Amino acid sequence: MEAGALMKKIKIPIDAEPMISTSSKGDQSKWLVGNRWVKENTRGYENIAEYVSSLILECSTIPNTSFVSYVPCLIEKPDGTTTEGxxxxxxxxxxxxxTLERLFEANFEATDDILNNNAYSTEKKFNLMIEKIFQFTGLNVSHSLSQMLAFDAFILNEDRHTNNILFLYDSVTKIWKLAPLFDHGLSLLSDIKDYPLNIPISILKRKVKAKPFSSAFSKQLALYQGDPFIKRNLLVQKLEEAPYHLNRAKDVVLSQLQERSLQRLIID
Structure with missing residues (x-):
């Protein structure tokens, strides 16, 4: 990434133990340094995908308390090597x-019983999941979860597995809440191993598979019946003003802004 000189460098303390974050495509090293989670690129430009996804959310009607913002950085490891993240x-x-997976396990159930049942439609799977979440937590997350899936369709997020849907529990008040939107590294065609830079975006977009209710983004997008929430003009402006080289991530967003199926998410 040519813009590395613009990035803040975070030094990983020698006593910091790397925590392995598991995605659908393998493991990723991350560290908790002070109050910051630091994640390393493993397959391409995950850091820029996270940053651009944050920009999109900042240019939306979703409250800023409902999503996590990411900043690209350089990571200096204890052995002296420097990588991006x-x-x-x-x-x-x-x-x-x-996580959603652990929530089911804690109640002696399995998400697979819903998600892997081929007799269920995408809508049926979603509705059953919403009912179970309400049963376990008292939360009605139908709107929030369907909006999350609509956002995933916009950014082509291929990593919305059941450990990437998170709840937070207050053991004192016994109150549950849905965690902010987070972890969008495997979006915007960031995996250059599976989506090579020399192949047209229009071709690569057709290869990306969704999760968790269907492999088709269109079917998961159909679950969202809310208002448009992405502000087109503000987003284009923010992309132009970004201090980092966004490269293909920017081009993917601009392409998505032209997709007919996504227009109902966009505010002009």
Missing amino acids: CYSIDFRGQLQEV
Whole structure:
């Protein structure tokens, strides 16, 4: 990435243990340094994908308390090597994090019973999941979760597995809440191993598969029945003003802004 000189360098303390974050495409090293989560690129330009996804959310009607912002950075490891990545502020506080997968396990059930049932339509799977979440937490997350899936369709997020949907639990008040939107590194065709830079975006976009209710972004997009929420003009302006070289991530966003199926998400 040519813009590396513009990035803040974060030094990983020698006693900091790397935590392995598992995605659908393998493991990624991350560290908690102070109140910052620092994540290393492993397959391409995940840091720029996170940053651009943050820009899109900033240019939306979604409250800024409902998503995590990411900043590209250089990572200086204890062995002296420097790599690229990004960082975000730790949003958990004193709350306990519980993934959707763990939520089901804690209630002696399995998400696979819903998600892998081929007799269920995408809508049926979604509605059953919403009912279970309400049963386990008292939360109605239908709107928030369907909007998350609509956003995933816009950014071509291929990593919305059941450990990337997170809930926060306050053990004192016994209150649950849905965690902010986070972890969009495997979006915007950031995986240059699977989506080579020399192949047209229009071709690559057709290869990307969605998660978790359907492999088709169009089917998951159809679950969202809310208002448009992405502000086109502001987003284009922010992309132009970005201090980093966004390269293909910017081109993917501009392409998505022209997709007919996504126009109902966009405010002109």
